[in-house]
Amino acid sequence: MNQPDTAAPPGNAPWTCPFCPLLCDTFGVEVGTPLKLVGSDCPRARKALANFDASAGAAQPRADGQDCDLDTAIGKAASLLAASRQPLFGGLGTDVAGARALYALACETGAICDPAQGQALMHGLRALQDRGGFSTTLAEAKTRADLVVCMTEEPAAHYPEFFRRIGVGEREGVAVATLPLHGDLFDTVALLAALVAGRVSKDDARVPADLAALSARLQAARYAVLVYESGRLPAQGALIVEAIQRIVATLNRSTRAASLPLGGGDGASTVNQVFVWLSGLPLRSRAGPLGLEHEPLCFDAERLLADDAADTLLWVSSYGPEPAPPAAGMPCIVLGHPGTALPRDAHELVFIPVSTPGIGSAGHLFRTDGSVLLPLRPVYDDGLPSVAEVVRRLTQAVQALKKERVQ
Numbered sequence: 513m514n515q516p517d518t519a520a521p522p523g524n525a526p527w528t529c530p531f532c533p534l535l536c537d538t539f540g541v542e543v544g545t546p547l548k549l550v551g552s553d554c555p556r557a558r559k560a561l562a563n564f565d566a567s568a569g570a571a572q573p574r575a576d577g578q579d580c581d582l583d584t585a586i587g588k589a590a591s592l593l594a595a596s597r598q599p600l601f602g603g604l605g606t607d608v609a610g611a612r613a614l615y616a617l618a619c620e621t622g623a624i625c626d627p628a629q630g631q632a633l634m635h636g637l638r639a640l641q642d643r644g645g646f647s648t649t650l651a652e653a654k655t656r657a658d659l660v661v662c663m664t665e666e667p668a669a670h671y672p673e674f675f676r677r678i679g680v681g682e683r684e685g686v687a688v689a690t691l692p693l694h695g696d697l698f699d700t701v702a703l704l705a706a707l708v709a710g711r712v713s714k715d716d717a718r719v720p721a722d723l724a725a726l727s728a729r730l731q732a733a734r735y736a737v738l739v740y741e742s743g744r745l746p747a748q749g750a751l752i753v754e755a756i757q758r759i760v761a762t763l764n765r766s767t768r769a770a771s772l773p774l775g776g777g778d779g780a781s782t783v784n785q786v787f788v789w790l791s792g793l794p795l796r797s798r799a800g801p802l803g804l805e806h807e808p809l810c811f812d813a814e815r816l817l818a819d820d821a822a823d824t825l826l827w828v829s830s831y832g833p834e835p836a837p838p839a840a841g842m843p844c845i846v847l848g849h850p851g852t853a854l855p856r857d858a859h860e861l862v863f864i865p866v867s868t869p870g871i872g873s874a875g876h877l878f879r880t881d882g883s884v885l886l887p888l889r890p891v892y893d894d895g896l897p898s899v900a901e902v903v904r905r906l907t908q909a910v911q912a913l914k915k916e917r918v919q
Contacts, residue, residue: 742775
């Protein structure tokens with residue numbers, strides 16, 4: 513893989529924003545206190561940039577409540593992992609290089625890996641595993657779609673640049689509709705699927721008129737795109753994703769349609785892609801005593817912490833102070849933004865501040881549609897090690913400790 517140019521771009525140069533899975537790359541950043549967004553008014557990007565200060569000195573690692581150097585922190589973290597019977601890697605807010613390093617450390621320690629957005633990520637993954645699916649890209653939606661249907665409310669609140677990215681308002685003939693709810697989301701999507709498939713008549717007096725009209729618009733569209741946010745789906749959201757895919761499959765018998773999921777931010781979808789490359793299995797997997805194991809229900813981080821089924825937590829969150837590590841009541845290693853709120857109940861705590869890809873260091877991330885890997889170029893040098901560097905050193909230290917014990 514070609515490494516991106518590590519020279520920091522000037523404020524008016526294109527910059528890839530790492531704070532949202534859309535990975536917008538048409539605006540820039542002006543270095544100051546705080547960093548200033550140039551060429552966009554995206555509130556999500558502005559809020560994230562406020563967590564960075566180019567004039568601040570590099571933060572110090574901490575171990576057991578005391579500042580220390582990086583070597584000491586890595587040594588302490590390695591001893592915790594080497595002694596752990598079941599580590600849990602959570603958060604997973606990193607880039608491709610960090611994910612590759614985490615996978616190697618997970619194999620070395622038998623860790624279970626689940627991102628901060630694990631439940632939302634699993635909705636789409638489980639539906640894909642069970643039934644398959646048909647999705648599109650931002651570029652194809654922009655050039656071909658004539659009807660965009662928001663299945664989980666309009667995405668502007670969480671993805672402010674979304675409609676601009678798919679060309680809504682820039683070209684004629686693109687209509688946007690929002691799914692009208694009748695009952696809960698499960699009932700509504702199921703009824704829409706039945707209408708599109710002709711299992712329920714649009715003329716049935718019991719069918720809501722606006723839902724019948726939407727089904728007719730979908731059937732008449734040349735290219736319909738059904739957009740949904742994984743993070744807005746309720747429990748058992750995989751069933752909703754399957755119903756959306758049934759609508760798409762039905763429409764593709766006579767016209768053209770696709771789904772477009774939005775989610776996987778803070779590196780979640782990127783880490784998942786990397787784990788699939790390297791192991792053939794998605795997240796919520798581990799290299800355990802029986803070999804590679806994938807357990808999307810049992811390996812839920814929240815379930816594991818609630819059941820005391822893990823004994824050491826490694827939390828990675830390099831894109832900002834949030835998501836912060838949960839209260840875990842166990843030894844905790846945090847690789848995070850310098851402003852991360854640390855858990856107070858950890859029996860032993862190691863904190864290593866790490867660089868943010870796209871702010872203080874280079875990197876790569878996958879966009880939400882999973883088709884494009886974008887390079888991240890730094891805005892300034894923050895003087896902090898990358899997640900990949902720290903995790904590689906952790907892996908080497910754990911291997912050395914295990915070797916000592918064998919001897």
